[in-house]
Amino acid sequence: AQTVTQSQPEMSVQEAETVTLSCTYDTSENNYYLFWYKQPPSRQMILVIRQEAYKQQNATENRFSVNFQKAAKSFSLKISDSQLGDTAMYFCAFEVSTLTFGKGTMLLVSP
């Protein structure tokens, strides 16, 4: 069975700072996909970034980037130049056939 661990239940950062959310996973599969989803307060879950395990290059989407370490089974999310609108619950997720989510990290961005 696949498991996803997010070790930081809550994090705080000030606007314009950089923050890194950690995620580790456990699997015996070689081909899989990793995702970070964001759920703002009272709003819908949306995709932040995706990484295919067969790609060595780390994915980036504007201010969001990942550090994918396949051997270590680690998939951290870096948010640069944090904005108030980044305040949300962030879920790391892993997929072979169905998505397995971590328990989430609540990120609070303050002025």
Place this chain on the structure above:
Amino acid sequence: DVKVTQSSRYLVKRTGEKVFLECVQDMDHENMFWYRQDPGLGLRLIYFSYDVKMKEKGDIPEGYSVSREKKERFSLILESASTNQTSMYLCASRPTFRGRLYEQYFGPGTRLTVT
């Protein structure tokens, strides 16, 4: 934009009632999913469907059933609601894998309270 809608944002039901949660997507996606979200537990997969009239059990199917009579609609049914089914229910959809794995698109959620 993909739109996934759920029939209710908030729902209060009594123990033992039969409860229907409806989900509709407007992008002709083959795959649809039902999750429940609980604090400290993340999202857990209840049921999913790869196509019309097809259904597969997820990680926590006990106490739930589903129906998919039309491609755009996926219903979650609580046959006899219990207090431990009080939760946030999220529906999601996505296209079938065609050389790439698409992300899932989520609805706004239904917060169900069973008293």
